Amino acid sequence: MAGPASASASCIFCQIASKSTTTTLLHSDEKVLAFQDISPAAVRHYLVIPVEHIPSVKHLQRRTEDYSLVSHMLEVGKTLLSRDAPQSMQYRFGFHQPPLNSVNHLHLHCLALPYTPRWKSIKFLSLGSLGFLEAEKLLEKLRPLPPVISKV
Ligand SMILES: [Zn+2]
Numbered sequence: 001m002a003g004p005a006s007a008s009a010s011c012i013f014c015q016i017a018s019k020s021t022t023t024t025l026l027h028s029d030e031k032v033l034a035f036q037d038i039s040p041a042a043v044r045h046y047l048v049i050p051v052e053h054i055p056s057v058k059h060l061q062r063r064t065e066d067y068s069l070v071s072h073m074l075e076v077g078k079t080l081l082s083r084d085a086p087q088s089m090q091y092r093f094g095f096h097q098p099p100l101n102s103v104n105h106l107h108l109h110c111l112a113l114p115y116t117p118r119w120k121s122i123k124f125l126s127l128g129s130l131g132f133l134e135a136e137k138l139l140e141k142l143r144p145l146p147p148v149i150s151k152v
């Protein structure tokens with residue numbers, strides 16, 4: 001079998017994607033789904049994952065397919081947070097980079113700040129620290145290069 005069914009059966013996010021868990025989905029379409037992080041680090045903390053099993057950001061490439069997947073994930077995250085945490089002054093969207101990713105299935109962390117107190121001290125979630133890659137930065141890396149047009 002091709003597609004998501006070929007991914008590891010032990011992957012918790014694949015199980016969520018195949019709807020075999022009781023996880024409440026905040027959003028789902030043919031490409032991505034969103035749900036609440038089980039240990040929220042902020043007032044609102046959502047995860048957006050691709051339906052397809054992609055282990056990490058290292059498995060994404062500079063090509064239209066990957067670029068549009070990540071920008072779609074970001075769009076879904078932004079829509080959910082602006083709906084559910086409109087009062088938040090700050091949003092954060094980013095990915096963990098190996099080896100700091102907790103689950104080996106690509107997931108976008110969507111945070112509406114402030115962080116919850118017990119998470120403030122957790123280094124890897126703080127902005128700009130090693131291991132947390134901002135969604136916009138990743139998009140820059142994946143953005144397909146424009147075709148070379150020679151201007152005469
Ligand atoms: Zn998976």
Ligand SMILES: [Zn+2]
Nearest residue numbers: 096101102103
């Ligand atoms: Zn993570």
